[in-house]
Amino acid sequence: MTSKMVAPEMKADAGGYATLSDAFDDFMTTFTQFRDDNDRRLREIETRKSADVVTSDKVDRINDALDRQKRQLDEMALKRARPALGDGREMSAAALERKQAFETYMRTGEERALRGLEAKDMSGGSGPDGGYVVPDEVEIEIGRRLAALSPIRSIASVRQVSSALYKKSFMTTGPVVGWVGETAVRPKTASPVLDALQFPTAELYAMPAATPALLDDAVVDLDQWIASEVEAAFAEQEGKAFVTGDGSNKPRGFLDYDQVAETGWAWSKIGYVASGAAGEFAASNPSDKLIDLVYALKAGYRQNAHWVMNRKTQAAIRKMKDVDGNYLWQPPATAGGRAMLMGFPLVEAEDMPDVAADSASIAFGDFRRGYLVVDRAGVRVLRDPYSAKPYVLFYTTKRVGGGMQDFDAIKLMKFSAS
Structure with a gap:
């Protein structure tokens, strides 16, 4: 047979x-x-x-x-x-107490034990109106899942802060330096000029719903359930904001900054290389412009660079060859790995624009040095058994910010003639 x-x-x-x-x-x-x-x-x-x-x-x-x-x-x-919550390690008595109190709140709405713990921890933002902070294991698991699902977060720098605004200092002009002899007089140098980039955090929320039967089932791990329910919603909204967000009640995406031709690049702007044709790749030797984009990036940034584009753009590039007849796009070497384009890993971000006239549809650069994601510590959950009876809603919030921290680390391909 x-x-x-x-x-x-x-x-x-x-x-x-x-x-x-x-x-x-x-x-x-x-x-x-x-x-x-x-x-x-x-x-x-x-x-x-x-x-x-x-x-x-x-x-x-x-x-x-x-x-x-x-x-x-x-x-x-x-x-x-994906590991299990807790990774099999024993919890401290305090962590176990918080986990049990949080699970009681999730299942029954009883909040006295959780309120007492947050009062002991001096958590000023806690309470039934603002929700309660999830156990550390759940917050870590949500962060781990977002890093795997959110394309830009997976390659950007991520910093956790305790305030609503993060400021990062940088030098606009450095000190004057020079060569001198061993016994020569050292002239006084000018002082560096400092400025600061600001990264405000904005509230991101999801509202998964559970049936009373699910909450009554003691076998169901509610920590895993809440992490799995919010991961996709958070990752989808984050992914879009990190690419195209305007910075108003959301992170500022790298495509929202001013874009200039690479020959006229200046700090606070992102340089681009033109594709050679409006709304498409150049008719002849289209891969040459991809090479130009690679070398628009300084050598120090190319070592950890990634391509970022959406599925449709990747499909068009997949058909291209170099002058020796080799395909520019190569499949991942191992299961779970990234596809490679011209020797650099490729990240698929569906929020990148499709190829169109004057669109910046391809990004290339060291996103770990170029883009910063700011997470405010603490994921909160507010239990709502009233708004959608018989379902119980769990209003889950976290605060996230983001923006460019090094404007020389990311370059774009703009689909225009020049």
């Missing part, structure tokens, strides 16, 4: 992978098929001046299948890497 063969892209649609290894093997099989069919499409263009419609459609379908399989591969890798 023979088994029926199932195409990898069909398995991806059906979620039919038993193991991470199976998913990665099929992803690589699909990429090999994409490479062969795209080579055929390019040969047809060279010989006939146009590609066969059937071949082009097949390449596009396989390209879409690669995107779906990569997303599923990332999800499976994330689930496998």
